Amino acid sequence: MIKLENIRKSYTTGFNTLEVLKGIDLEIRDGEFVSIMGSSGSGKSTLLNILGILDNYDSGNYYLGDILVKNLSQTQAAKLRNQHLGFVFQSFNLLTFKSAWENVALPLYYQKIPRNERKDRALKYLERVGLLEWADHLPTQLSGGQQQRVAIARSLITQPRMILADEPTGALDSTTSHSIMKLFTDVNAEGITVVCVTHEHDIAEMTQRIIYLKDGMIEPESQRADAN
Amino acid sequence: MFDYDKWQEIFETIRKHKLRTFLTALGVWWGIFMLVILMGAGSGLENGVVGMFGSHARNAMYVWTQRTTKPYAGLPAGRFNQLTDGDIQAIEDRFGDMIEYMSPRMFVPSGEITHGDYKGSFSVRGECPEFVHIDAIVLEEGRFINPLDMDQRRKKVVIGRRVQEVLFPDEEPIGEYLQINGAEYQVVGIFRSDSSDEEEVQDVEETIFMSLATAQQVNNRPGEVNWFVCTINPKYQVAEVEEGIKDVIRERHKIHPDDPQGVRSNNVEEEFKEIMGLFTGIRILVWVVGIGSLLAGVIGVGNVMLIIVKERTKEIGIRKALGATPRSIISMILLESVFLTFIAGYLGLLASTGIVALLKIATGDGGAFFMNPQVNPGVAIGAMFILILAGALTGLVPAIQAANIEPVKALKDE
Numbered sequence: 088m089i090k091l092e093n094i095r096k097s098y099t100t101g102f103n104t105l106e107v108l109k110g111i112d113l114e115i116r117d118g119e120f121v122s123i124m125g126s127s128g129s130g131k132s133t134l135l136n137i138l139g140i141l142d143n144y145d146s147g148n149y150y151l152g153d154i155l156v157k158n159l160s161q162t163q164a165a166k167l168r169n170q171h172l173g174f175v176f177q178s179f180n181l182l183t184f185k186s187a188w189e190n191v192a193l194p195l196y197y198q199k200i201p202r203n204e205r206k207d208r209a210l211k212y213l214e215r216v217g218l219l220e221w222a223d224h225l226p227t228q229l230s231g232g233q234q235q236r237v238a239i240a241r242s243l244i245t246q247p248r249m250i251l252a253d254e255p256t257g258a259l260d261s262t263t264s265h266s267i268m269k270l271f272t273d274v275n276a277e278g279i280t281v282v283c284v285t286h287e288h289d290i291a292e293m294t295q296r297i298i299y300l301k302d303g304m305i306e307p308e309s310q311r312a313d314a315n
Numbered sequence: 316m317f318d319y320d321k322w323q324e325i326f327e328t329i330r331k332h333k334l335r336t337f338l339t340a341l342g343v344w345w346g347i348f349m350l351v352i353l354m355g356a357g358s359g360l361e362n363g364v365v366g367m368f369g370s371h372a373r374n375a376m377y378v379w380t381q382r383t384t385k386p387y388a389g390l391p392a393g394r395f396n397q398l399t400d401g402d403i404q405a406i407e408d409r410f411g412d413m414i415e416y417m418s419p420r421m422f423v424p425s426g427e428i429t430h431g432d433y434k435g436s437f438s439v440r441g442e443c444p445e446f447v448h449i450d451a452i453v454l455e456e457g458r459f460i461n462p463l464d465m466d467q468r469r470k471k472v473v474i475g476r477r478v479q480e481v482l483f484p485d486e487e488p489i490g491e492y493l494q495i496n497g498a499e500y501q502v503v504g505i506f507r508s509d510s511s512d513e514e515e516v517q518d519v520e521e522t523i524f525m526s527l528a529t530a531q532q533v534n535n536r537p538g539e540v541n542w543f544v545c546t547i548n549p550k551y552q553v554a555e556v557e558e559g560i561k562d563v564i565r566e567r568h569k570i571h572p573d574d575p576q577g578v579r580s581n582n583v584e585e586e587f588k589e590i591m592g593l594f595t596g597i598r599i600l601v602w603v604v605g606i607g608s609l610l611a612g613v614i615g616v617g618n619v620m621l622i623i624v625k626e627r628t629k630e631i632g633i634r635k636a637l638g639a640t641p642r643s644i645i646s647m648i649l650l651e652s653v654f655l656t657f658i659a660g661y662l663g664l665l666a667s668t669g670i671v672a673l674l675k676i677a678t679g680d681g682g683a684f685f686m687n688p689q690v691n692p693g694v695a696i697g698a699m700f701i702l703i704l705a706g707a708l709t710g711l712v713p714a715i716q717a718a719n720i721e722p723v724k725a726l727k728d729e
Binding site: 136139141142161162165166168169170174176180181182184185189193194196197198199201202241245 | 319320323324327328331332629630632633634635636637638639640641642643718721722723726
């Protein structure tokens with residue numbers, strides 16, 4: 088269970104303080120497939136960064152399972168990210184000088200897992216996303232959809248509690264987008280929580296629940312449990 | 316502790332960024348290369364010039380007389396005063412404890428010198444046994460002049476290597492005779508010069524030595540001396556004794572104490588010191604320039620590391636998002652910087668010592684002004700350590716900067 092209690096976050100630029108999140112209360116059950124929608128500036132990226140422990144929040148509480156994620160050191164945050172979270176980004180964020188399997192295996196490097204085992208596991212996950220024969224290719228040699236599959240394999244390799252996807256289909260055409268969302272659905276079916284930020288309705292419709300953000304608040308009337 | 320994975324990660328990064336790596340390494344490589352080459356060149360020059368002295372005594376002085384230019388004690392100017400055994404004796408009596416070796420000399424004018432059908436013209440000198448301690452000569456065969464040759468005025472000679480080559484091309488000269496001015500002299504020894512100055516070597520090796528007493532007799536100039544060389548006890552400076560010795564001669568021959576011409580001398584020690592002073596200057600220059608270029612190299616590394624961190628902002632952001640701790644980022648950047656400076660420095664060291672070694676082979680022992688260049692290994696290794704330390708220090712700032720990159724911002728950075 089992921090639980091946010093009255094999360095607030097503001098940015099100060101110069102003399103202006105911009106309140107981005109104005110008290111977010113949110114629960115995401117384990118194994119849920121959730122999308123977060125909202126116009127730009129609604130705070131959805133900030134929310135995702137807080138969920139991903141990539142950013143701090145000013146007040147409130149964030150529970151990742153039993154763990155209170157608050158005032159962590161950089162090292163603690165890095166460990167939590169590594170063990171519990173997987174990330175998928177709009178621009179894929181693969182390391183361009185590493186091959187597909189090396190990219191997939193990178194999170195395991197920070198768990199100090201030996202190289203051979205890293206490779207074995209990376210290949211297994213590449214097979215899982217249908218890119219086994221592309222294992223030795225560099226990201227630049229892959230199509231956008233293939234790169235995103237590599238990124239998804241990378242997010243899965245640590246068997247995280249939750250995958251956070253930031254506009255995962257933003258850079259892809261609609262056919263590829265749907266196959267990527269299909270892949271997320273399959274991953275979710277294995278019991279991994281998936282949280283996906285998007286501004287495309289058809290993408291959001293493929294998730295179980297849509298959370299609408301507006302001006303740093305969750306719109307309560309839009310909260311629909313178990314959308315079909 | 317050797318972390319295989321970490322190094323593999325570093326090798327991969329380096330291998331896949333060849334240009335960046337090359338540029339980083341070049342500065343360091345050049346710095347250490349210049350330092351070592353300069354040191355080698357400096358020492359080669361020094362060895363070359365010092366080598367010209369060979370084994371010639373550094374604490375020697377030469378003394379001779381010339382026509383006087385000032386009248387003194389009722390005597391007119393323009394007199395020539397012949398040095399004598401008596402002068403030598405008087406100097407030894409007065410300065411005996413300060414003088415190490417005393418070697419009065421006399422030329423023997425000679426025409427063609429022959430041995431059978433072979434002939435040549437060589438300079439011939441009468442010498443005391445002590446002269447071997449002063450001149451840059453080394454005995455190759457037989458013996459030098461000995462006191463017995465002096466006492467009995469024996470017609471024994473020691474010949475230079477060139478004399479042997481000309482007069483005894485296919486014969487063992489020791490025990491054989493050669494003819495000087497019609498008289499027979501027995502060869503008792505052969506010597507060579509150990510100076511690195513080719514001209515000097517040729518001059519010396521084309522010389523024939525006999526005892527001073529023999530020379531005085533055959534010249535029919537008993538008791539006379541052309542000039543003398545003496546070395547001064549190392550406890551004293553040559554310059555301290557120089558004037559005193561000349562004063563003895565001035566007194567004995569009634570030469571005006573301020574006459575610049577009457578008694579002349581040449582102080583080898585001063586000459587040597589002057590040359591050594593020059594090399595102290597060169598050495599300082601080498602260090603200033605060498606350390607300057609090292610420093611430039613190190614600053615270059617720091618600079619490139621800063622650029623690398625900027626360039627890698629996104630990569631570092633991704634790594635952090637995937638679970639890289641600040642420590643792992645710092646150690647990655649630091650190790651890379653240290654590794655690069657070390658390898659580049661080591662290659663620079665190899666290349667430059669290689670070139671210095673080639674120079675050594677090329678110039679050998681015979682080069683007149685340049686020979687046997689050397690690099691002090693302690694200095695070279697010291698420079699390496701400074702480089703590694705500097706690599707770490709200059710890597711530290713960018714490394715900390717890298718560790719503090721916020722993943723959120725880095726990932727936005729397109």
